[in-house]
Amino acid sequence: MQVPDFILRQPATLQEAITAAQEASRPPDGSHAPSAPEQGYDWLGGGTDLLCNYKWRINQRPVVIALRGVAELQSDVAGSLAAGRTLWQLENDAEIQRRYPALASTAALVASPLIRRSATLGGNLHLDTRCWHFNQTAEWRAAHRSCLKAEADQCRVLPDPGDVCVAAYCGDLAPVLIAYGAVARLHGPDGERRVPLAEYFAGDGIRRFAERRRAELMVAVEMPADAEDWRVNYRKLRLRQTFDFPEGGVAVGLQWESGNPGVIAAARIATTAYASVPLLHPEVVELLQGQLLDQDLADRAGALLESLVQPMKNTSMSPSYRRKMARVLCRRALLDCSPHSSS
Amino acid sequence: MSDYRSTVGQRLPLIDSMEKVSGQGTYIEDMSFPDMLYARMVRSSESHAVVEQVDFAAAAEIEGYVAGLAPGEAGTGIHFGVLPISEDETPLPAPKALHSGCIVAAVAAESERAAREAALRVEVRYSVLDPVVRPRDALRETDHPLHPTTVAGTNLHKAVDQEFGDVDGAFAEAATVASGEFRFDGINHGFTEPIGCIAVPEANGRMSLYSATQVPHYLHRALAKVLEMPMHRIRVFKPLVGGGFGGKSDPFPHEMVAALLARKTGRPVKIIFDRDEVFLNHHGRHPTEYRIRVAADGDGRLLGLDSHSRIDGGAWGSFGVVTTYYNGVLSQGPYRIPAFRYSGRRVYTNKPASGAMRGHGAVNARFALETCLDEVAEQLRLDPFDLRAQNALPPNTTTLNHLRITSTGFLECLQQVRERSGWERKFRQLPHGRGIGLGCGFYISGSALPIHRTRTPQSTVHVKIDVDGGVTIHSMAADIGQGSDTMLAQCVAEAMGVSMDRCRVFARDTDTAPLDLGSYSSRVTFMAGNAALRAGEAIRRKLHKACARLTGLRADDFLRGANETYVHRDDDSVRVPYADALREALADNGALIAKGIYRAPKLGGSFKGSGAGLSPSYSYQAFVAEVEVDEETGQVRVDKVWAAHDCGKALNRLAVEGQIEGSVHMGLGQALSEQLVFLNNGQLQNGSLLDYKIPAPPDTPEIEAIVVESNDPEGPLGAKECGEGALAPIIPAVANAIHDAVGVRMHEVPMTPERVFKALEKKRRAEEKLRAGS
Known part of the structure; x- marks a missing residue:
C-alpha cells in the first residue's frame, strides 16, 4: 500500500497555513475566481485517517497542508483546547481529567493507543464520514461501481438517494464536546470567528460543515465557563x-x-x-x-x-x-x- | 552411568527470535535483486466472466512500465493445485475470472509506484456470466459450471458419504437425541506478513522463486508444471515467514505469475500483496452449514452420530477434498462412537477460494458436536465432564473408521481443567449473566498419507559436522513462525548430546535441503522431528565409534554425558569430550554427514476415503471458558480460559504454551468477532483489518495453558502436535458458557453481540408467550 503523490506544505504559522490553502484553492490559471472550499487541498493533523484514505485513493487532493508545525495550533489559551492537541494528551492531561472528565475518558476510547499518539483533536472533529461502500480500495470501488462520495454517480445504500450521501460521521469527541457546550474557534483569510460545535456540523456525508469557508481552519475548541x-x-x-x-x-x-x-x-x-x-x-x-x-x-x-x-x-x-x-x-x-x- | 541433562521440557526461546525482534531477520519484503521489477496484479471487477480482452495500451504510457501478462500467454492457462485430484487453478483466467478480485492480468514496472499506476490503467473487457454465490444454488444444474470437472453439470466439487455401524438403530433405541443446524461464516487466517514472492531468472537458465510459503515442495512441483521445466531446473527458497496458519500452504497464482513475468522480461520480479489482496487470495476456513444429531442412552453413553456438512469452497479446489472428509471423520474422537454416518458436500462458488486453516476441517464440526454433547448432558442431568469422560476413547484402540489410537491424555486434560477452573462450584451456580463452559478436541498429528502417491519418506533431515564443531542441519520443513527450526535444532542436539547453540538450521532452500512435505496438517514436530532425531542419532553413532577408537572400548557402550561428553555406560570416569570425539572422527575422513528419515506407518482400512484422518497419533484437548454476557447488548466478554492440551511431550514448554495461547486467541476470533462478509454478487465486503475483526489485546482473556503429556510411543521423544488441535475447543467452550450464563444455545458462529442479542430476544419472546399461555 502506497500513499499517492501530493505536494506537502509545512507552514510554521497560522498565516502561512491560510496562505498555503488560498494558493492551493486558486484555479491553475491564476485568476482569483472563488473555487469550492477544500477542492485543492486537505489539512493534515495527525494523518491517521486522511493518509489511510489516500492509500485507498479516496478523494485525494493535490496539496496537503500539514499543521503539526503551526505554533498557534499546539498550545491552549485560557479556556480553550488547541486543535493540534493529540488525543493522547487529552486522555492523559491531569487538568482535562479534572475539569472535563468525559472528554479525557472519551479520548481514550478512540482507535488505539498508537493512533492516539498522532491523532489530533482537530483531526478527530473533522473526521471524514465513513461507509462500507466508500472506505474501500480503488479496485474495489471500481468493481462495485458505486458511491456518490467517491467516483460514481449512484449510491448502494439508498436505492434513490438523489445526490444525498448517507455516509456516517464516526467521531467520538464531537458529541461529548457538544454535550459540554463547546464552541469552535475558526481562523481564515477574513480573520477569526466562533461557531458553537452544535451548529458547526450540517449537511450530508459529502457536504458536512455549515458554513465552512475557503482556507479556513479550526484553531481551537473553547470550553464554556460553566462546562x-x-x-x-x-x-x-x-x-x-x-x-x-x-x-x-x-x-x-x-x-x-x-x-x-x-x-x-x-x-x-x-x-x-x-x-x-x-x-x-x-x-x-x-x-x-x-x-x-x-x-x-x-x-x-x-x-x-x-x-x-x-x-x-x-x-x-x-x-x-x-x-x-x-x-x-x-x-x-x-x-x-x-x-x-x-x- | 550417564549424567546427561536433557533439554526436553525446558523453556527455550526460539533460535531465530533475536533475529526477528531486532529487525535483522530477512522476510520476502526485505529482499531485492539487481534490475528487479515490481509487479502488480490486475484484478477482476466481475464475479464470473469470460475475460475477452486485456489492453495494456494506457498502462504502457506510464513511465517505468516494462511488461504485461495476459490470459492466453504461454503458461498462463496451465492447471495446478496443491492436491493432484483437484488441480483447477491457473495462473491467469483460462478463460474465466471466477471471483471478484481474482487475478486477471499483471503488469511489471521499474518501481512499485509505476506498477500500481499502470495496473489501474489496464483495461479488461469481460463477457459477464451469472455468478453463483449461495452454496445451495451451487448444487443446481447450470450451463456454466465454474470448472469442467464438477459433478453432473452442477457446481458440486466433492461428495463424501460414509456410514459405519447401525446408525438408524442407534437413534431408534436412544434415550435422548440432541440435534441442531449450525452456520459458520468464512474466516481468514489473518497472518501478520502479507503474501509475497520474488521470481529470479538465473543466468544459467534456471528459475529461482523466493516465496513466503508453508509448502516449498508443493510449490516446487507446481512451478515445474506451469513453467514446463524439470524440477531440477527450479529452486524454491523460503525466507523467514511471518505466520501462515494454512494461508500459505497452497501454490498460488501470483507465484506462477511472478515466474512467468520473470521469464518474459528476463529480470527478477517482485510481488508483495496489500492486505486486501491477502483477503482476496484467502484459502481460509470454509463457510459451513452443518446439520447434526447425537444419540445417547439414559446413562449418557453415546450411541450414534449422524452429521451432514455443506461447505462453500469458493472458486477453487485447494485442500477442499480433505476438508470435506475432515468435517466428518475427525468427529470420531475423542469419544467412542459406535455408529456413525456422515455426508459432506463441497461446492464451488464465485468467491475467494476456501482452503486449509489452523485446525483444518475439524473446527466447525467440533463446535456442532461439543454443543450437542452439552445438550445431551443437560437433558440427562449429567455433568458435561462426566458425560465426556465416560465416553472417552481408551488408549491403544481403533475407531470405527479405522483411526489407530495410541497415546491419549484426554482424561487428564479433563481432570486438569475441571480442577483448575473451579468447575464444581461454578457450573450452573454462577449469577445470571455469568457462565462457564467446556469444549473438547481431537486432532491429527500429521497426515499419515502423503498428498502424492510415493514411497519417498515424508521427512528427511541431513546433519553435517566439521572441524568447527558446529552442527549444520538441512531440512525443508518450513518454519512459519511456529518454531520448527528450533525444534529441529533441539532434536538433533538432544540426539547428539551437544548444546543447541552448536546447531544452525538451513530449512529454506530446495537446492540444498532434503525433501520435507512442509508445514500443514500439524505434521512437522512428529515427522521432521523424528527424522531429525534419527539423523542426530546416526551422527552420534559415528562419534561413538571414534570414542571406541580412542578408548579401546565398545562404541555401543557409550552414552550421552553432561557437558558435551560421551560417557561409558559402566564407568562414568571414562569420558570423551565431544571435541575429542569429533577430532578423531574427522581424522582421515573429513566432515561427517548423516541423515534421518520419517515415513508414517501403514494405517487404515480399505474403504473409499479410508485415508482421510489417518495419523500416526492424535492430540487431545479439554478447555473451559468463563464468560460474562451483557443481556442488554448481547456482548460476550471472556474472562478466563483454562486450556489443557495433550501434546505427548512438551519438547519446549515455552513453544507449546505459546501455541496453546495463540490457538485460543485465534479461536476466540472465530468464536466472537471474525467473519467474511460478501455482497450478493460475491464481492468481499470487509477485506481490511479494520472491518475484519481480529480480537485485540483488550479483548483477549487471561489464558492458563496447561500442558498434558501422554508420552507418545512413536512421537519424537514422546511429542505430538500442538499447533492446530488447540484451536477448536475454545469455540464450543464459549458457546456452552454462554448457555450456562443466559440459557441460549448459539448455532451461528461468530457469536457476535447482535446474534447473541437476537437469541436472547427470541428466548424472551418465547418465555412471554409461555407466561401468556399459562
Whole structure:
C-alpha cells in the first residue's frame, strides 16, 4: 500500500497555513475566481485517517497542508483546547481529567493507543464520514461501481438517494464536546470567528460543515465557563475494545437544579455514527428537563432516542441493532450521570 | 552411568527470535535483486466472466512500465493445485475470472509506484456470466459450471458419504437425541506478513522463486508444471515467514505469475500483496452449514452420530477434498462412537477460494458436536465432564473408521481443567449473566498419507559436522513462525548430546535441503522431528565409534554425558569430550554427514476415503471458558480460559504454551468477532483489518495453558502436535458458557453481540408467550 503523490506544505504559522490553502484553492490559471472550499487541498493533523484514505485513493487532493508545525495550533489559551492537541494528551492531561472528565475518558476510547499518539483533536472533529461502500480500495470501488462520495454517480445504500450521501460521521469527541457546550474557534483569510460545535456540523456525508469557508481552519475548541457544572457521559457501541469506530455513540450532558442534585435543570443529548453529522436530540432534552433522573426516566429517554435515530446499512452492524442499542447507550449514559453514580 | 541433562521440557526461546525482534531477520519484503521489477496484479471487477480482452495500451504510457501478462500467454492457462485430484487453478483466467478480485492480468514496472499506476490503467473487457454465490444454488444444474470437472453439470466439487455401524438403530433405541443446524461464516487466517514472492531468472537458465510459503515442495512441483521445466531446473527458497496458519500452504497464482513475468522480461520480479489482496487470495476456513444429531442412552453413553456438512469452497479446489472428509471423520474422537454416518458436500462458488486453516476441517464440526454433547448432558442431568469422560476413547484402540489410537491424555486434560477452573462450584451456580463452559478436541498429528502417491519418506533431515564443531542441519520443513527450526535444532542436539547453540538450521532452500512435505496438517514436530532425531542419532553413532577408537572400548557402550561428553555406560570416569570425539572422527575422513528419515506407518482400512484422518497419533484437548454476557447488548466478554492440551511431550514448554495461547486467541476470533462478509454478487465486503475483526489485546482473556503429556510411543521423544488441535475447543467452550450464563444455545458462529442479542430476544419472546399461555 502506497500513499499517492501530493505536494506537502509545512507552514510554521497560522498565516502561512491560510496562505498555503488560498494558493492551493486558486484555479491553475491564476485568476482569483472563488473555487469550492477544500477542492485543492486537505489539512493534515495527525494523518491517521486522511493518509489511510489516500492509500485507498479516496478523494485525494493535490496539496496537503500539514499543521503539526503551526505554533498557534499546539498550545491552549485560557479556556480553550488547541486543535493540534493529540488525543493522547487529552486522555492523559491531569487538568482535562479534572475539569472535563468525559472528554479525557472519551479520548481514550478512540482507535488505539498508537493512533492516539498522532491523532489530533482537530483531526478527530473533522473526521471524514465513513461507509462500507466508500472506505474501500480503488479496485474495489471500481468493481462495485458505486458511491456518490467517491467516483460514481449512484449510491448502494439508498436505492434513490438523489445526490444525498448517507455516509456516517464516526467521531467520538464531537458529541461529548457538544454535550459540554463547546464552541469552535475558526481562523481564515477574513480573520477569526466562533461557531458553537452544535451548529458547526450540517449537511450530508459529502457536504458536512455549515458554513465552512475557503482556507479556513479550526484553531481551537473553547470550553464554556460553566462546562465544569455539567455532568457529561458518553457510551460507545463497538465490537472490539480498541481500534473500532463507533457503530453508535451517545453523549449526554446534564445540569442539576441548584440545590437539588438529581433533578435535571438543563440537558444536552448528542449522538454520533447514526447519521452523516453528529445529531442533537431536542425531543429527548424536552423529556428530561425538569425531571428527576431515575431508572424510569432513563428508560423512557432511551426508548425515545431509539425511535429518533435512523442508521443506514453502511457499517458492519445492522441498522436495527444499532438503533436498539441507542436505547441502551442512552439509558446507561444517563444513569452514569446520576449523583449517586461513581462515574 | 550417564549424567546427561536433557533439554526436553525446558523453556527455550526460539533460535531465530533475536533475529526477528531486532529487525535483522530477512522476510520476502526485505529482499531485492539487481534490475528487479515490481509487479502488480490486475484484478477482476466481475464475479464470473469470460475475460475477452486485456489492453495494456494506457498502462504502457506510464513511465517505468516494462511488461504485461495476459490470459492466453504461454503458461498462463496451465492447471495446478496443491492436491493432484483437484488441480483447477491457473495462473491467469483460462478463460474465466471466477471471483471478484481474482487475478486477471499483471503488469511489471521499474518501481512499485509505476506498477500500481499502470495496473489501474489496464483495461479488461469481460463477457459477464451469472455468478453463483449461495452454496445451495451451487448444487443446481447450470450451463456454466465454474470448472469442467464438477459433478453432473452442477457446481458440486466433492461428495463424501460414509456410514459405519447401525446408525438408524442407534437413534431408534436412544434415550435422548440432541440435534441442531449450525452456520459458520468464512474466516481468514489473518497472518501478520502479507503474501509475497520474488521470481529470479538465473543466468544459467534456471528459475529461482523466493516465496513466503508453508509448502516449498508443493510449490516446487507446481512451478515445474506451469513453467514446463524439470524440477531440477527450479529452486524454491523460503525466507523467514511471518505466520501462515494454512494461508500459505497452497501454490498460488501470483507465484506462477511472478515466474512467468520473470521469464518474459528476463529480470527478477517482485510481488508483495496489500492486505486486501491477502483477503482476496484467502484459502481460509470454509463457510459451513452443518446439520447434526447425537444419540445417547439414559446413562449418557453415546450411541450414534449422524452429521451432514455443506461447505462453500469458493472458486477453487485447494485442500477442499480433505476438508470435506475432515468435517466428518475427525468427529470420531475423542469419544467412542459406535455408529456413525456422515455426508459432506463441497461446492464451488464465485468467491475467494476456501482452503486449509489452523485446525483444518475439524473446527466447525467440533463446535456442532461439543454443543450437542452439552445438550445431551443437560437433558440427562449429567455433568458435561462426566458425560465426556465416560465416553472417552481408551488408549491403544481403533475407531470405527479405522483411526489407530495410541497415546491419549484426554482424561487428564479433563481432570486438569475441571480442577483448575473451579468447575464444581461454578457450573450452573454462577449469577445470571455469568457462565462457564467446556469444549473438547481431537486432532491429527500429521497426515499419515502423503498428498502424492510415493514411497519417498515424508521427512528427511541431513546433519553435517566439521572441524568447527558446529552442527549444520538441512531440512525443508518450513518454519512459519511456529518454531520448527528450533525444534529441529533441539532434536538433533538432544540426539547428539551437544548444546543447541552448536546447531544452525538451513530449512529454506530446495537446492540444498532434503525433501520435507512442509508445514500443514500439524505434521512437522512428529515427522521432521523424528527424522531429525534419527539423523542426530546416526551422527552420534559415528562419534561413538571414534570414542571406541580412542578408548579401546565398545562404541555401543557409550552414552550421552553432561557437558558435551560421551560417557561409558559402566564407568562414568571414562569420558570423551565431544571435541575429542569429533577430532578423531574427522581424522582421515573429513566432515561427517548423516541423515534421518520419517515415513508414517501403514494405517487404515480399505474403504473409499479410508485415508482421510489417518495419523500416526492424535492430540487431545479439554478447555473451559468463563464468560460474562451483557443481556442488554448481547456482548460476550471472556474472562478466563483454562486450556489443557495433550501434546505427548512438551519438547519446549515455552513453544507449546505459546501455541496453546495463540490457538485460543485465534479461536476466540472465530468464536466472537471474525467473519467474511460478501455482497450478493460475491464481492468481499470487509477485506481490511479494520472491518475484519481480529480480537485485540483488550479483548483477549487471561489464558492458563496447561500442558498434558501422554508420552507418545512413536512421537519424537514422546511429542505430538500442538499447533492446530488447540484451536477448536475454545469455540464450543464459549458457546456452552454462554448457555450456562443466559440459557441460549448459539448455532451461528461468530457469536457476535447482535446474534447473541437476537437469541436472547427470541428466548424472551418465547418465555412471554409461555407466561401468556399459562
